[in-house]
Amino acid sequence: MQETRAVRRLGLGIVIGCATVLGAVASAQTTNREPASVPTESPSPFEAGSVAIEGASYGYRLLTPPEDAEQPEDGWPLIVFLHGAGERGDDNEAQLRHFPERMASAEYRERFPCFVLAVQCPRGERWADYEWSRVVEPGDDEPTSIEREPLGPMRGAMAAIEEVVAEKPIDLHRITLTGLSMGGFGSWDLAARKPGWFAAVAPICGGGDTRVVEQYKGLPFWVWHDEGDTVVPVAALAADGRGGRGCGSGCALQRGLRVRARELGAGVCGGQPAGMAA
Numbered sequence: 001m002q003e004t005r006a007v008r009r010l011g012l013g014i015v016i017g018c019a020t021v022l023g024a025v026a027s028a029q030t031t032n033r034e035p036a037s038v039p040t041e042s043p044s045p046f047e048a049g050s051v052a053i054e055g056a057s058y059g060y061r062l063l064t065p066p067e068d069a070e071q072p073e074d075g076w077p078l079i080v081f082l083h084g085a086g087e088r089g090d091d092n093e094a095q096l097r098h099f100p101e102r103m104a105s106a107e108y109r110e111r112f113p114c115f116v117l118a119v120q121c122p123r124g125e126r127w128a129d130y131e132w133s134r135v136v137e138p139g140d141d142e143p144t145s146i147e148r149e150p151l152g153p154m155r156g157a158m159a160a161i162e163e164v165v166a167e168k169p170i171d172l173h174r175i176t177l178t179g180l181s182m183g184g185f186g187s188w189d190l191a192a193r194k195p196g197w198f199a200a201v202a203p204i205c206g207g208g209d210t211r212v213v214e215q216y217k218g219l220p221f222w223v224w225h226d227e228g229d230t231v232v233p234v235a236a237l238a239a240d241g242r243g244g245r246g247c248g249s250g251c252a253l254q255r256g257l258r259v260r261a262r263e264l265g266a267g268v269c270g271g272q273p274a275g276m277a278a
Contacts, residue, residue, distance in 0.1 A: 045104050046118075048092055051159040056122075058156030059092030062164060063100060063116035066109050075171035077114040079103070080161060080198075082179030082186040088123045095120040098180065115168060119160045121153040127179070127186025128154065130208060145209035146192050154190060161197070173199060180204040181232060195219050205232050 046061040065076050083095040095118045102108055103116045121127055129151050150158070164170065177198045179187040184206015191201045192208065192215040200220040225234050 045109070046096065046100070049160070049163070050092070051156055051163060053152055053155045053159060056152055056156070058119055058122070058153060058160065059090070060117060060119040060156075060160045061092060061096060061100065062118075062168075063104055063114075064168075065113040065115065069113040071169060072171065074173070075169040077112075077174035077176070078161075078164065078168075078170045079114060079116045080157070080175065080177045080190075081116060081118045082127055082157065082177075082183030082190070083118065083121065084179075084181035084183050085126070088121045088125065090120070090122060092120055099178065115164065115170060117160060117164055119153070119157045121182070125153050126151065126182055127157070128189035128208065130185055130189065144211045145189055146212050146215065150189070150193060154186065154193075157186070157190065158194065176200045176202070178202040178204065179206065181206065184232070191216060191219065191221075205229055207232060 046063050048059065048061055050057050050059045052058075065071070079099075081095075081099045083097070087094040087097055096104075100116055100118045103112065103114075128145065129148055130145060161175075165172070165175075175198055177187050177191060178201070179185075181204070184203040185208055186206070187201055187203040188206055188208030191198060191203075192212045195215050195218075198219065200222070201216075202222045202224070204224045205226060225232075227234055
């Protein structure tokens with residue numbers, strides 16, 4: 001168990017290396033923003049791929065470790081990144097903004113040699129079937145998020161992960177998940193659906209269905225949110241349905257989850273991580 005926890009901490013540390021930058025820009029995202037045009041270097045360090053789900057194609061880009069880096073015995077870490085609303089489209093490039101483009105820099109490739117997977121959500125769609133401004137109360141009687149079928153883009157993301165893991169030398173104990181804004185919601189949703197896939201999760205300016213919090217038991221989270229976010233309220237993270245400035249850590253801590261939560265501009269909420277349940 002101690003070894004497993006150490007591996008998870010290492011995986012989370014890779015993601016958090018860029019979390020501050022992503023958190024600072026996440027609150028500026030809006031649902032009607034035009035997709036970005038992302039120039040890529042030639043040759044690009046990102047491989048291009050796609051998966052098909054019931055006739056729909058979902059493009060993805062995969063950052064590979066530097067060719068001169070020595071491959072670990074158990075394979076390379078994989079970071080899965082879910083982009084925000086402004087990067088939706090079908091060009092298979094816009095989703096490289098923010099986290100992927102930073103991880104592709106020479107500095108970060110040297111410091112954190114790994115695979116980075118960025119799937120693109122089509123324009124007008126979203127990762128999770130969840131209203132961004134809504135706070136779900138524990139007593140709501142509608143089906144929970146994981147009782148509903150995953151949306152097409154989420155199915156595409158899951159298929160892309162499975163494809164990459166099958167084809168690349170990935171360390172299955174060091175797969176981490178992050179996403180911002182719309183992708184923050186997607187991170188909560190995907191982690192609830194497939195908690196066994198990930199060593200750690202770092203949602204940024206997102207939220208989710210608090211009724212499925214038991215799914216996260218034993219999975220380390222580091223949660224980031226801007227207290228002044230007008231698109232996704234911090235209350236969307238309130239894991240016990242009571243809202244406020246708990247950053248979503250209240251219910252999580254009560255259930256033995258290992259959670260760190262941070263509101264940008266308001267300091268650290270929740271203090272040190274809670275002990276992870278065995």
